Amino acid sequence: MDxxxxxxxxxxxxxxxxxxxxETFDTFVRSTGNRTIVLRHDVDLLPHHSLEFAKIQAxxxxxxxxxxxxxxxxxxxxxxxxxxxxxxxxxYHYECLSTTGGNLEKGILDFEKNLGELRxxxxxxxxxxxxxxxxxxxxxxxxxxxxxxxxGILAEPYFDIDYDRVFYLTDTGRQWDGHNVSVRDRxxxxxxxxxxxxxEIVEAIITDHxxxxxxxxxxxxxxxxxxxxxxxxxxxxxxKNVIKKHFxxxx
Numbered sequence: 667m668d669x670x671x672x673x674x675x676x677x678x679x680x681x682x683x684x685x686x687x688x689e690t691f692d693t694f695v696r697s698t699g700n701r702t703i704v705l706r707h708d709v710d711l712l713p714h715h716s717l718e719f720a721k722i723q724a725x726x727x728x729x730x731x732x733x734x735x736x737x738x739x740x741x742x743x744x745x746x747x748x749x750x751x752x753x754x755x756x757x758y759h760y761e762c763l764s765t766t767g768g769n770l771e772k773g774i775l776d777f778e779k780n781l782g783e784l785r786x787x788x789x790x791x792x793x794x795x796x797x798x799x800x801x802x803x804x805x806x807x808x809x810x811x812x813x814x815x816x817x818g819i820l821a822e823p824y825f826d827i828d829y830d831r832v833f834y835l836t837d838t839g840r841q842w843d844g845h846n847v848s849v850r851d852r853x854x855x856x857x858x859x860x861x862x863x864x865x866e867i868v869e870a871i872i873t874d875h876x877x878x879x880x881x882x883x884x885x886x887x888x889x890x891x892x893x894x895x896x897x898x899x900x901x902x903x904x905x906k907n908v909i910k911k912h913f914x915x916x917x
Contacts, residue, residue: 690755705730733759
């Protein structure tokens with residue numbers, strides 16, 4: 667079965683066996699190494715699922731990056747502290763234009779406030795936009811007026827990676843080729859390869875047909891060994907995909 671912790675462990679094991687190295691997003695943008703993986707996690711909901719991911723990675727001696735939203739469904743200070751304490755990178759998953767109705771002045775104040783609060787818990791050097799698929803506002807537009815580097819931010823994945831050179835995989839839509847149901851989790855790239863399931867990714871890794879530099883984006887609330895939670899997420903995501911595809915996704 668896909669999108670279980672057991673499947674996730676198989677994926678991590680295959681990458682380790684294939685001798686990939688793992689970097690946080692912060693260290694990745696500073697380096698030029700090959701055969702490198704970034705494990706990015708968007709903590710949209712159920713933060714304890716992200717903690718499980720962080721523990722699995724720590725058990726294997728690898729690090730990931732975890733982006734927390736400033737909403738109760740994501741912002742669990744104890745979880746943030748625990749994940750940071752395991753050696754992982756903490757980042758801010760901003761959605762400031764969605765939460766302020768597109769108001770730029772209120773949006774940047776919201777950004778400053780939430781970034782400051784998160785930095786009380788852990789160092790924060792990178793940020794990442796939360797897509798807010800049901801909102802008409804794209805929070806990346808905040809940076810048409812302001813500059814995140816003025817806030818001590820090194821990088822943002824949607825601005826600071828050349829995706830012609832870094833292969834991007836996201837589990838948006840609860841599938842690895844969910845571009846048809848993704849509202850904003852998209853990147854510009856000339857790379858054409860696709861995978862539908864995690865097992866297809868693992869097979870490519872094992873047979874040495876997987877790219878050298880890769881950013882994965884996980885939404886850990888989608889991954890569970892609890893069959894009741896797994897099934898609930900499956901049904902919810904299938905319904906959500908239909909709504910997004912027909913009402914929100916732009917061709």
